[in-house]
Amino acid sequence: MINIDLSNAIKEKDILSYQKKVNLINKMIIDKTGEGNDFLGWVDWPTNYPKDEVSNIVRVAHKIRKNYDVLLVIGIGGSYLGARSAIEALKGLRYKDDIEIIFFGQTFSGTYTKQVLDYLKDKRFAINVISKSGTTTESSIAFRLAKALLEKKVGKKEARKAIIATTDIEKGALLQLSTNEGYIKYVLPRDIGGRYSVFTPVGLFPMAVAGIDVLKFLEGAKKAQKEFANPDLKKNICYRYAVTRDFMYNHKKSVEMYVTYEPHMSQISEWLKQLFGESEGKNKLGLFPASATFSTDLHSLGQFVQDGTPLLFETILNVQKPLCDVKIPHDDKNLDGLNYLEGKTMAYVNDKAYKGTLSAHVNEGNVPCISINISEMNEANLGYLLYLFMRACAMSAYLLNINPFNQPGVEIYKKNMFHLLGKKGY
Amino acid sequence: MINIDLSNAIKEKDILSYQKKVNLINKMIIDKTGEGNDFLGWVDWPTNYPKDEVSNIVRVAHKIRKNYDVLLVIGIGGSYLGARSAIEALKGLRYKDDIEIIFFGQTFSGTYTKQVLDYLKDKRFAINVISKSGTTTESSIAFRLAKALLEKKVGKKEARKAIIATTDIEKGALLQLSTNEGYIKYVLPRDIGGRYSVFTPVGLFPMAVAGIDVLKFLEGAKKAQKEFANPDLKKNICYRYAVTRDFMYNHKKSVEMYVTYEPHMSQISEWLKQLFGESEGKNKLGLFPASATFSTDLHSLGQFVQDGTPLLFETILNVQKPLCDVKIPHDDKNLDGLNYLEGKTMAYVNDKAYKGTLSAHVNEGNVPCISINISEMNEANLGYLLYLFMRACAMSAYLLNINPFNQPGVEIYKKNMFHLLGKKGY
Numbered sequence: 001m002i003n004i005d006l007s008n009a010i011k012e013k014d015i016l017s018y019q020k021k022v023n024l025i026n027k028m029i030i031d032k033t034g035e036g037n038d039f040l041g042w043v044d045w046p047t048n049y050p051k052d053e054v055s056n057i058v059r060v061a062h063k064i065r066k067n068y069d070v071l072l073v074i075g076i077g078g079s080y081l082g083a084r085s086a087i088e089a090l091k092g093l094r095y096k097d098d099i100e101i102i103f104f105g106q107t108f109s110g111t112y113t114k115q116v117l118d119y120l121k122d123k124r125f126a127i128n129v130i131s132k133s134g135t136t137t138e139s140s141i142a143f144r145l146a147k148a149l150l151e152k153k154v155g156k157k158e159a160r161k162a163i164i165a166t167t168d169i170e171k172g173a174l175l176q177l178s179t180n181e182g183y184i185k186y187v188l189p190r191d192i193g194g195r196y197s198v199f200t201p202v203g204l205f206p207m208a209v210a211g212i213d214v215l216k217f218l219e220g221a222k223k224a225q226k227e228f229a230n231p232d233l234k235k236n237i238c239y240r241y242a243v244t245r246d247f248m249y250n251h252k253k254s255v256e257m258y259v260t261y262e263p264h265m266s267q268i269s270e271w272l273k274q275l276f277g278e279s280e281g282k283n284k285l286g287l288f289p290a291s292a293t294f295s296t297d298l299h300s301l302g303q304f305v306q307d308g309t310p311l312l313f314e315t316i317l318n319v320q321k322p323l324c325d326v327k328i329p330h331d332d333k334n335l336d337g338l339n340y341l342e343g344k345t346m347a348y349v350n351d352k353a354y355k356g357t358l359s360a361h362v363n364e365g366n367v368p369c370i371s372i373n374i375s376e377m378n379e380a381n382l383g384y385l386l387y388l389f390m391r392a393c394a395m396s397a398y399l400l401n402i403n404p405f406n407q408p409g410v411e412i413y414k415k416n417m418f419h420l421l422g423k424k425g426y
Numbered sequence: 427m428i429n430i431d432l433s434n435a436i437k438e439k440d441i442l443s444y445q446k447k448v449n450l451i452n453k454m455i456i457d458k459t460g461e462g463n464d465f466l467g468w469v470d471w472p473t474n475y476p477k478d479e480v481s482n483i484v485r486v487a488h489k490i491r492k493n494y495d496v497l498l499v500i501g502i503g504g505s506y507l508g509a510r511s512a513i514e515a516l517k518g519l520r521y522k523d524d525i526e527i528i529f530f531g532q533t534f535s536g537t538y539t540k541q542v543l544d545y546l547k548d549k550r551f552a553i554n555v556i557s558k559s560g561t562t563t564e565s566s567i568a569f570r571l572a573k574a575l576l577e578k579k580v581g582k583k584e585a586r587k588a589i590i591a592t593t594d595i596e597k598g599a600l601l602q603l604s605t606n607e608g609y610i611k612y613v614l615p616r617d618i619g620g621r622y623s624v625f626t627p628v629g630l631f632p633m634a635v636a637g638i639d640v641l642k643f644l645e646g647a648k649k650a651q652k653e654f655a656n657p658d659l660k661k662n663i664c665y666r667y668a669v670t671r672d673f674m675y676n677h678k679k680s681v682e683m684y685v686t687y688e689p690h691m692s693q694i695s696e697w698l699k700q701l702f703g704e705s706e707g708k709n710k711l712g713l714f715p716a717s718a719t720f721s722t723d724l725h726s727l728g729q730f731v732q733d734g735t736p737l738l739f740e741t742i743l744n745v746q747k748p749l750c751d752v753k754i755p756h757d758d759k760n761l762d763g764l765n766y767l768e769g770k771t772m773a774y775v776n777d778k779a780y781k782g783t784l785s786a787h788v789n790e791g792n793v794p795c796i797s798i799n800i801s802e803m804n805e806a807n808l809g810y811l812l813y814l815f816m817r818a819c820a821m822s823a824y825l826l827n828i829n830p831f832n833q834p835g836v837e838i839y840k841k842n843m844f845h846l847l848g849k850k851g852y
Contacts, residue, residue, distance in 0.1 A: 076721075117752060174762075263533055340847070
């Protein structure tokens with residue numbers, strides 16, 4: 001179960017004042033009539049996804065999971081953040097498992113790349129390479145290196161069986177290579193952009209290899225899809241959140257800080273930064289997306305949030321039940337004075353930290369706080385949550401009159417870089 | 427070697443216009459006459475640090491390194507961020523080593539805590555517990571749990587040999603416990619606050635256990651201390667950086683984004699967020715400190731930086747030589763079109779990504795960019811760099827008329843939390 005408490009951020013009448021605009025935009029999203037409408041494949045995906053492909057993913061993932069020490073997931077941006085966020089959210093940061101998932105090809109760092117390659121030398125590893133074109137520079141370099149290492153270790157024939165490509169259905173370098181070599185292929189749909197792709201094979205395959213039930217994950221998204229089709233702002237928690245963001249933006253807030261009290265949820269904030277930052281950050285507009293992990297960062301950013309420049313509001317992912325827990329033990333001497341917490345769980349203490357902080361930030365700090373209360377992190381809740389954010393993002397961007405589905409600004413540095421690298425045509 | 431290029435952010439005459447103010451504040455720092463002057467122990471520390479204690483740290487660390495699988499470092503805020511940043515910066519994220527360093531007690535998360543405890547069950551582990559008082563809630567709970575596990579595993583006698591406490595010299599729960607039990611103790615100096623403590627045993631012991639040469643690290647800081655004593659803005663790169671931050675703040679920038687092109691440098695940005703955020707974020711003032719790791723985050727935040735709300739400037743930690751590197755191999759078929767990079771290193775490509783991005787952000791995006799160019803990450807350069815930031819932070823905060831050394835705002839949530847937890851006196 002997921003609910004959103006907006007009472008520390010906005011008044012009910014201010015939410016409802018958006019109803020007409022929201023009705024129009026919701027119709028635009030469903031009828032696919034707004035800007036960027038050729039990238040709205042994600043809207044109905046939880047209902048319409050190709051069932052055969054997902055069954056195949058589950059089957060192949062199970063084999064990979066059984067037969068390898070490591071799955072190397074090669075991708076960047078939307079081909080990286082969704083799967084990583086989902087796996088960490090559902091498994092934790094230090095879980096024990098039969099297979100290790102390593103993300104690769106998301107950097108030009110020689111340090112990171114070399115250290116991962118060294119680590120792989122004595123591991124049995126498979127590769128899931130994710131790229132629409134197969135020519136994204138970071139992930140292409142990484143794939144060249146990893147493929148060469150794998151072929152050297154196990155030979156070309158065995159390597160072919162251990163490489164799974166997620167790419168375009170019709171064209172591109174990776175599709176061609178995969179066809180030539182006979183890799184298993186999954187489709188990265190043409191009408192779904194990278195940051196909206198977590199429910200496609202981009203997210204599903206690595207998640208399934210990590211032992212996650214992707215069908216339940218899709219079910220959660222489907223539930224969200226159904227609920228949010230009705231734009232009634234008295235009920236639609238997704239659009240209520242979207243209009244609150246817009247209201248904040250129009251009332252002198254310039255930074256949305258995603259907050260979690262669970263370190264293994266922090267990667268979701270990175271996914272959110274791409275989702276909202278890349279969707280809205282255009283035409284010199286948009287909320288700057290930042291993040292913090294409390295209580296850790298109460299000991300670093302807490303002072304600023306409480307008492308610094310009043311530019312931010314918080315969107316808190318408040319998970320009520322952790323994946324696992326531990327009780328605070330008794331100590332005879334009680335020098336640390338903690339016996340008053342004896343027998344209490346960490347979750348109990350964490351909840352009080354959340355409530356105490358919320359009150360301090362809202363009441364003393366005048367920081368608007370949005371609480372997204374999540375009963376527990378499981379596949380269905382995560383699917384629901386990520387779909388909620390995607391749909392809220394489309395609504396928010398359209399409220400700003402911005403196309404949520406393009407990213408024209410990211411081409412400039414690439415052109416400069418290709419020119420400096422001496423790439424043909426630049 | 428470290429230099430700072432400010433030419434993409436400010437004009438020389440605007441830097442020099444600060445000279446008089448800078449002279450006064452520098453004198454305040456050296457003479458310890460400003461607000462918070464009882465927390466200026468860090469200024470001369472690289473010259474005056476206790477040589478015997480550091481020799482002892484090196485010796486003990488060497489033994490721990492040889493005899494254990496894991497060092498559990500328990501601390502939060504300033505007792506956590508410095509050591510972690512330094513170790514990652516100097517070793518990378520996936521280095522192979524004789525001993526593993528795990529940071530613990532920086533969260534109330536049951537998930538994280540339980541998973542780490544489970545992991546430790548079949549490891550030989552030592553503990554470095556870091557706390558001025560020994561009653562910080564997060565780290566005290568963690569220490570209770572870890573100590574109980576250790577004593578259960580190896581008995582009380584062996585456990586005593588495996589616990590090292592870094593704490594106050596004169597009083598507090600952790601000091602008392604350490605004395606009772608006969609733990610090895612290191613001193614957390616009274617005139618140095620948490621976020622300025624990386625050069626004290628707080629940072630040095632975990633670093634030394636990780637195999638880092640802490641004497642070279644301190645040498646680097648000493649070099650910086652000497653150089654930055656002279657406030658001449660034509661030469662003093664530390665104060666040149668500090669006044670540029672102030673200039674940005676006074677010219678409608680509200681977010682400083684720390685950027686690195688090496689994932690293993692990202693934790694430094696977390697340390698910087700505490701340093702600057704907690705020092706300056708008072709009286710409704712201060713730059714909001716954010717961070718990004720490029721090129722990874724060019725595929726997420728890049729669009730916003732290039733073309734979103736123009737509220738930020740970048741401070742880039744540009745490491746010119748990675749810790750290790752790899753060359754891009756030849757591929758006969760060249761389907762990915764990368765053969766034009768054949769034989770080039772990742773560092774070469776990363777440098778072009780940096781330069782191409784800098785030009786795109788500065789010229790097309792109108793984003794001011796400060797480049798801190800670091801020839802390579804080694805102990806001396808890191809010591810120099812961290813001291814530079816600490817001193818720049820003191821200068822920046824004093825320029826805002828803010829006491830850089832207190833953090834009154836972090837008490838409010840704690841009071842609320844203790845009240846909710848039913849702690850006596852709240």
